[in-house]
Amino acid sequence: MTANLLDFDLDGLAAFCDQLGEKRFRATQLFRWIHQRGESNFDQMTDLAKSLREKLKVHAHVQGLSVLSRHDSADGTIKWLFNVGDGNAVEAVFIPEDDRGTLCISSQAGCAVGCRFCSTGHQGFSRNLSTGEIVAQLWYAEHFLRRHLNTPDRVISNVVMMGMGEPLQNYSALVPALKTMLDDHGYGLSRRRVTVSTSGVVPMMERLSQDCPVALAVSLHAPNDPLRDNLVPLNRKYPIAELLAACNQYLEFAPRDFITFEYCMLDGVNDTPEHAQQLVQLVRQHATGKGVWCKFNLIPFNPFPASGLLRSPTPRVQAFAKILLDAGIVTTVRKTRGDDIDAACGQLAGDVRDRTRVAERIAQQRTIVLKPVTDLTANNKEA
Numbered sequence: 001m002t003a004n005l006l007d008f009d010l011d012g013l014a015a016f017c018d019q020l021g022e023k024r025f026r027a028t029q030l031f032r033w034i035h036q037r038g039e040s041n042f043d044q045m046t047d048l049a050k051s052l053r054e055k056l057k058v059h060a061h062v063q064g065l066s067v068l069s070r071h072d073s074a075d076g077t078i079k080w081l082f083n084v085g086d087g088n089a090v091e092a093v094f095i096p097e098d099d100r101g102t103l104c105i106s107s108q109a110g111c112a113v114g115c116r117f118c119s120t121g122h123q124g125f126s127r128n129l130s131t132g133e134i135v136a137q138l139w140y141a142e143h144f145l146r147r148h149l150n151t152p153d154r155v156i157s158n159v160v161m162m163g164m165g166e167p168l169q170n171y172s173a174l175v176p177a178l179k180t181m182l183d184d185h186g187y188g189l190s191r192r193r194v195t196v197s198t199s200g201v202v203p204m205m206e207r208l209s210q211d212c213p214v215a216l217a218v219s220l221h222a223p224n225d226p227l228r229d230n231l232v233p234l235n236r237k238y239p240i241a242e243l244l245a246a247c248n249q250y251l252e253f254a255p256r257d258f259i260t261f262e263y264c265m266l267d268g269v270n271d272t273p274e275h276a277q278q279l280v281q282l283v284r285q286h287a288t289g290k291g292v293w294c295k296f297n298l299i300p301f302n303p304f305p306a307s308g309l310l311r312s313p314t315p316r317v318q319a320f321a322k323i324l325l326d327a328g329i330v331t332t333v334r335k336t337r338g339d340d341i342d343a344a345c346g347q348l349a350g351d352v353r354d355r356t357r358v359a360e361r362i363a364q365q366r367t368i369v370l371k372p373v374t375d376l377t378a379n380n381k382e383a
């Protein structure tokens with residue numbers, strides 16, 4: 001079996017070239033051909049020695065992902081569904097804005113965390129993506145967009161790992177992919193413009209701060225443990241106090257001086273003024289070492305039938321944001337993009353087959369485990 005060169009960051013490619021008896025600068029040339037020029041045909045890499053090209057044809061290939069579908073939204077958002085084999089597919093979404101082009105990509109086929117408000121979580125976990133499959137989403141989208149927009153210039157300026165999957169549960173594939181995004185010979189993205197979003201895998205946050213510190217977003221979604229246990233099951237393993245401590249540790253190495261907390265606004269579940277005040281208390285304890293420097297990104301929920309949840313009304317989102325803003329916390333409300341193509345946050349399940357029937361299991365559990373909102377509030381008061 002030959003090696004897929006999309007699986008390598010530059011160090012990995014240099015090690016591969018070394019095995020072929022080639023020097024590191026050859027790996028750099030090859031890396032630039034693949035990532036900067038989007039080339040997969042070794043015969044087209046004309047400044048590589050013919051002998052190297054012949055070796056590469058025997059020992060290597062550059063294999064992206066095949067596109068199952070593409071949907072273009074009226075607002076310019078583009079969603080691709082990529083085939084990753086065995087009935088699995090993952091999605092990537094390009095979101096153009098005036099001053100940036102952001103690509104949201106996936107790290108796993110499905111997700112094992114099972115957040116209640118997330119359609120990917122309801123789909124269940126199929127498998128981790130390889131480094132090559134993570135990078136291939138960027139590789140394809142960047143070069144497609146250059147052709148589509150007829151420009152030789154870079155189109156994608158920001159990458160967010162907020163598609164399908166929990167990136168920190170696929171750590172060994174994630175880190176080389178991030179390094180390829182950051183590498184000046186690859187995509188040359190700034191650390192501040194590459195964001196890993198996690199539901200709070202605390203030990204891996206610490207490792208990421210050492211191995212490849214990029215911007216960090218944390219899916220918080222609740223101001224107290226009883227409610228977060230319910231919405232983000234991983235909280236039972238890594239409760240909020242541990243999570244905030246990990247955020248503070250991360251900030252010592254992060255390219256930004258704040259963590260972005262994602263907060264999905266769920267009607268009647270986590271969107272009351274009391275919840276907002278609890279959040280303020282939580283993050284304001286920074287002076288005591290228990291809080292954290294942060295900004296909040298409030299996300300209007302995109303309802304899907306299996307969730308049994310509804311989007312918070314806009315006035316309630318605004319009132320919630322005002323409490324945070326009045327407390328001096330930077331707060332934004334995410335604009336929904338690509339609604340007409342189901343590309344908005346939490347809608348990235350696409351037509352992927354549910355291989356684990358986890359949605360059914362979650363639905364069964366929900367009737368037993370979930371408590372009414374009033375009970376959750378009561379729990380919190382007791383806590």
Ligand code: SF4
Nearest residue numbers: 111114115118121165
């Ligand atoms: S929100 Fe993220 S971590 Fe939670 S189930 Fe969805 S993909 Fe997984």
